[in-house]
Amino acid sequence: MDISVVVPLYDEIESLPELTSWISRVMDDNRFTYEIILVDDGSKDGSFEMIRKLQLNNPFIKGIRFRRNYGKSAALNVGFEATNGDVVITMDADLQDSPDEIPELYRRIVEEKYDLISGWKAKRYDPLSKTIPTKLFNAATRKMSGIDNLHDFNCGLKAYRSAVVKNIEVYGEMHRYIPVLAKWAGFTKIGEQVVEHRARKYGKTKFGMSRFVNGFLDLLSIFFVGKFGKRPMHFFGMMGTLSFFTGLVITIWLVSEKLYLISHNLKYRDTTSNPLFYIALVAIILGSQLFLTGFVAELVSRNSSDRNNYQIGERI
Structure with a gap:
């Protein structure tokens, strides 16, 4: 035809x-x-x-x-x-x-x-x-x-x-x-x-x-x-890794700063009172979640078995 x-x-x-x-x-x-x-x-x-x-x-x-x-x-x-x-x-x-x-x-x-x-x-x-x-x-x-x-x-x-x-x-x-x-x-x-x-x-x-x-x-x-679609870990993993390491770097910087002040007998404030501490915490948690999402997405097929299952009344 x-x-x-x-x-x-x-x-x-x-x-x-x-x-x-x-x-x-x-x-x-x-x-x-x-x-x-x-x-x-x-x-x-x-x-x-x-x-x-x-x-x-x-x-x-x-x-x-x-x-x-x-x-x-x-x-x-x-x-x-x-x-x-x-x-x-x-x-x-x-x-x-x-x-x-x-x-x-x-x-x-x-x-x-x-x-x-x-x-x-x-x-x-x-x-x-x-x-x-x-x-x-x-x-x-x-x-x-x-x-x-x-x-x-x-x-x-x-x-x-x-x-x-x-x-x-x-x-x-x-x-x-x-x-x-x-x-x-x-x-x-x-x-x-x-x-x-x-x-x-x-x-x-x-x-x-x-x-x-x-x-x-x-x-x-x-x-x-x-x-x-065929490699979701490349997206979620990249975003998760970026977020996680951003939070990790901020955390290391805060800890290093506190240790430096202590070692030099200088006045310092509690780490938890610093807004950067909470930004780092959120970034680490979010990064971990995105990374795990990437793993789950790799295991789940994007094509569901009934996505195009339509109820057809009749064919003529």
Whole structure:
């Protein structure tokens, strides 16, 4: 199979007929073999019933429904597991991504041997309250990840070699940083393509202001896991050692000072009345705890057995 199109959705019943018809038209015009995997993330507006109706007239449509809303990352992760195509395309269900971009994305993956092509919506139809934080996050992600050639990490329209989606795990809200996950997994040929951003035709956005806070926390998380996930002792041990020896040096200095004053019959004050004594004590205790945390982290796998265990109601 040439292409798998994965579409995560939540309450998008109005846009599904037009979206699936548009995708099929593009595929047929280019003679692609394909499948459309629609992942319903716990919709309450009858989106999955609409998927059933569309499937009657289009055998290339597949549907997956969650029992409740888990989030876009969960929908993508389950969708990736279900793909059979050589190239995987992801797009949002709100018709803001154009299926007309698919042939060029496919060509670049196949002919130019890219691992991942991320869309860049150079001209956006979003309010400033969304575009300004997005630019800040993208700049921070470029700096921390070292992927300097991407302008928009969070664009829903992306193309992947099949091996990429089968070897990364998208969880939490990490869908914003899939190019970073791909890089940490060893897929380093990552490119970008300017794509059309269309105004939303139906409904309203499902993402609130909390996504900016979550995005920042996820960025820190992915940076830590990517850099120290396989060697947590390097992080905790370094911090613990630094803290412990700082406290130790202060303690030695305080004791030496007191011994010097005693040996010269000079007036001295009790060590415990010196604020440095308590700073040294806290630094030693904190250093010991960080060091032990590093040992424990080395023993505990960062991949829990049920982190991506989602309750799927049915597959069709």
